[in-house]
Amino acid sequence: MGDADLLEVLAEEGEKVNKHIDYSFQMSESLSSRETSFLINEETMFQKNQQSKDSIFFRDGIRQIDFVLSYVDDIKKDAELKAERRKEFEKNLRKTGLELEIEDKRDSEDGRTYFVKIHAPWEVLVTYAEVLGIKMPIKESDIPRPKHTPISYVLGPVRLPLSVKYPRPEYFTAQFSRHRQELFLIEDQATFFPSSSRNRIVYYILSRCPFGIEDGKKRFGIERLLNSNTYSSAYPLHDGQYWKPSEPPNPTNERYTLHQNWARFSYFYKEQPLDLIKNYYGEKIGIYFVFLGFYTEMLFFAAVVGLACFIYGLLSMEHNTSSTEICDPEIGGQMIMCPLCDQVCDYWRLNSTCLASKFSHLFDNESTVFFAIFMGIWVTLFLEFWKQRQARLEYEWDLVDFEEEQQQLQLRPEFEAMCKHRKLNAVTKEMEPYMPLYTRIPWYCLSGATVTLWMSLVVTSMVAVIVYRLSVFATFASFMESDASLKQVKSFLTPQITTSLTGSCLNFIVILILNFFYEKISAWITKMEIPRTYQEYESSLTLKMFLFQFVNFYSSCFYVAFFKGKFVGYPGKYTYLFNEWRSEECDPGGCLIELTTQLTIIMTGKQIFGNIKEAIYPLALNWWRRRKARTNSEKLYSRWEQDHDLESFGPLGLFYEYLETVTQFGFVTLFVASFPLAPLLALINNIVEIRVDAWKLTTQYRRTVASKAHSIGVWQDILYGMAVLSVATNAFIVAFTSDIIPRLVYYYAYSTNATQPMTGYVNNSLSVFLIADFPNHTAPSEKRDFITCRYRDYRYPPDDENKYFHNMQFWHVLAAKMTFIIVMEHVVFLVKFLLAWMIPDVPKDVVERIKREKLMTIKILHDFELNKLKENLGINSNEFAKHVMIEENKAQLAKSTI
Template sequence: MSDLKSLLSSLAHFPSTVRRLLTSGIVIQVFPLHDNEALKKLEDSWYTRFTLKYQPLDRIRGYFGETIALYFGFLEYFTVALIPMAVIGLPYYLFVWEDYDKYVIFASFNLIWSTVILEVWKRGCANMTYRWGTLVMKRQFEEPRPGFHGVLGINPITGREEPLYPSYKRQLRIYLVSLPFVCLCLYFCLYVMMIYFDMEAWALSLHESSGSEWTSVLLYVPSIIYAIVIEIMNRLYRYAAEFLTSWENHRLESAYQNHLILKVLVFNFLNCFASLFYIAFVLRDMKLLRQSLATLLITSQILNQIMESLLPYWLQKKHHVQVKRKVQALKADIDATVYEQVVLEKEMGTYLGTFDDYLELFLQFGYVSLFSCVYPLAAAFAVLNNFTEVNSDALKMCRVLKRPFSEPSANIGVWQLAFETMSVISVVTNCALIGMSPQVNALFPESKLDLILIVVAVEHALLALKFILAFAIPDKPQHIQMKLARLEFESLEALKQQQMKLMAQNLKEESREGNKEEEA
């Protein structure tokens, strides 16, 4: 009996015990094995057949958990939401290719589109998470993250012995080391951007001096090189940001993720979009803006497909052959199939969460919503990329990476705020592009100040309309609000009945004690 109690006690503290073992280095990695039978059924309904159909989100949730299922749900929804932009952009590209005056209409549609899709997603997300039972999930007390270290002490909340680290030391690390490093990286990416513009000027001068059609190809070379450099810098900075955020020694995983996301988003936004803002509002060269946007978008999509799925899958297949040879050579007494699976999955890559996946969609949303009015095919290329992204990400989850532990989620978290912030920036950008168009400038040939004031007024009006739409469209559909209210009412009624029973039981006990005293 004592052994059973000790076992139950150890299981109750299993997560914290594993965290301590991982932190100390005694345990290197912990992961669940893939269920081959369930995985095969999921693959058959998910990505093995290339057909245009909805993803089996309930099955994905049953196998991988709500967090990953929500990502694939958002990827599917975002792809479908891009189709109207792509349908409008294709004929717009074909018939008004050189007529930049008319991109005012496309920019105006872009403003409405970027606002509505995010508000509608909230409702769809609420429907899914209500069906899964995680909509009203509240954050429980968080255990210290595995990398957290400090002097052992007693936690005043839990009463447990755990590492303690002063908050002021963490703040000093953030403001004296992390913040200057991030600023230095931002300056470096701006310096690389100016080198890119020097390369553009060199290629243009070479083309103009030669006058050959062959040198026109050189006009795209600087943009392609710059796009590759951007991807390399983003990945290198990501490693540096992870190291800095771990070195800051955050106690909770949520705090660690928030600081990491903030660092990465700021750098990626400036690194990917600074050149486009410079071309649009300093150089005011719409032809170069169109060329740079197309090159950056297409090159980044190709590199992401290769680096995230195709290359890891090829390496995994090569390793799988080597593992089979080792298992056949060992001829151990143990189950060779299980041994082969353990050895194979041990060498698989570890899924680091949905961070990189959402980041890719965030940058794609920026390319489409900020400057697609000067390159209407951006949405079409994004749709084509996302159709293949669904299959490549599914392949990555099922065959390339270890099976992650299931994590419940009520929504996409801080990424909803990131996308909404990008949509606000898109309002400002598109209003500025509209104000710079020759069509609008022709209405104010003399007074540029009046034009600036009108553009600012329209921008504020559109931002006000955006927030009104966000308030008018409820985050939860009415039928879900009614069901949640009914659940709350039933829980209150059950609590009242329980309290009444306790009161009645107390009265009975008091009356019994009173009768005993009278008899005595």
């Protein structure tokens, strides 16, 4: 298709979007009057005691309820205005062809809520299905589903029944056209459009239906009415109860099927019914669960390797030379270490950190380098295979021709309401709302300032936690070291570990508090920017929230990994924070164990808190709402009332699910060299997360409005950015936070023991300081008989002419660290680029299937047009043959294009 043809198609679609309201408003008034009289007559025919509480139909038992609005009588001063808005809105809804049925508050459980039930008849559905470009089946597909590989039979227990996994046959589809209805497989008009498509169409009408003119501006859209409390809620109905199947005449209860095969925790090992999720909740929610499931599957391989590295560290812990020397009373017990704080801290023996050094070896051993490189390759494979999975999904879910640009034609009602200017759209050639840049600049400035301020607050809170650790360190040291520090003890709760644990817990609490407030502020700021489309709104909010989450959750880990203990100085010339607190030092075994502690507390705490909140919060709210509503037990607790008492998932519900998953992805990739068990913890969490999300969607939340999406959107770009950054962070962690590089340098360059090369490493890694050189304000208050003490660094001894300057080994170790970073990054990036080049974005079999489907669709449309043309031309065979030749030439041209 050429550019001119493309522009023509886009212009036609734009014209449909702009004119469909006018088209609907021109429908005859006789329809509204006929419907009104029907409803009046129906009141007398309806018998309340014969209606099932699970019915999803109007009172006639024929017309299905596609959407429900609810409102409560308002006794405030704007009650008349709200009533007038509702009256005008409902009148305009009837003009569009929708059918309404109102339930009086006297029939509701709480005795105060009105319910407006909405049904979309066939004419409305076919009109808007064409406007929205909904694809519908035209012929059952002759392309077989992918065959099971031999390994698939091993995975038999995790498979779902085929009737659940594939609830509907595969079809060749085409965009629906009301002028070609006989082309589509319409067996029953009542069931041809699935309920997800029906509620999507109705919501599209609701979001653009006007309700009056106020202050000289045209007001429209259900969202504005919800924001002003004119209506209290708007939602599509669930199919039925989640704990039992529906009874006739209700259609098949897909909610029950989802609960039985997806939302139960006993099915944690089963695959997800992805097609059923898509059919019930729409493609946007469906693709989230596809991504979460695929990410969890890939985490399994990383978890196995990480667990193997942890087991290696566990098995080799007792035979680690460094820990053995530290714990040996004749080696570590004889090394007097310099005080860790000024005046109040005393000298201490190195063997007091015996257990801490052994624990550190669990995560700081030879396998650390291997695992860091492995995760750099794993994240590449994950993203490349996800692109393939996404391409396969686009084919299976009829999203191949779906473009985000179609969504951009659908402006946010808030944007249209706020715009005072009009501008010619270069694509549709129609005048559309336009907001000049100068009107947005103040809000952009406020938005940028707000994000900067809150990111600064995060950094400030991190500094405050550091000050806390420095302040209480002396207190811990005085209690824990005053009597035992010079004895040959083996304690795990050293002052460093104790302050690290309490500081990490305090930091986690501060993170949750800041995150709670920032979520509210960022949503408000994004609304004030008045984004043009929903896609722009989500992209803007995503950027703000991710930047804040990145700084909020990772800043403390970055500090421990790359700053703590790196700029300490040496005894007699320490560096000070704010000229008051001495900079924090690492344990003699390095800072890796503290990074592991920080990562474990924040990652585990966030996941546990998140799952508890997701499960308990809607459960408690729903219980309280039902308790308040069930005041008239003799009333029929109808299907729409049951759903009304459920929690709303909200337009940003899926956004927070993605944000949580991407934040976890950062923990798994950015700092995984320090904690090989991170993928295992993430795997366990995600197995639970999938079932928690499924349970709350099917049981605790109202049904969401179905919407389309062909990818995970801007989150994919964020994942790519974090994948690249993770290579650098893990390389720096191994080089500067881990102790592996200094050990290798000692092993190959400075060891003098040929049989046991690592013997003497601890002594070699500690420098000597003359106690007499302590300044008076830093020396311990209690005098000792020691002449020297030891500290972790590579410096000349006090009897050398280069006293306390870095020695040559320091420069050798630094050169080795920089070399390792360069080599590791180049190797991993080379492998990443090779894998990205070797693995195609779209699998070959998917490309062939797409070509086959396009060819068959063109052929079906071609045959349909020829038959229609033959009917119109009658017996004029010559003219018919001429038209046949033209159409066949077009088909051949289309085939060659494919």
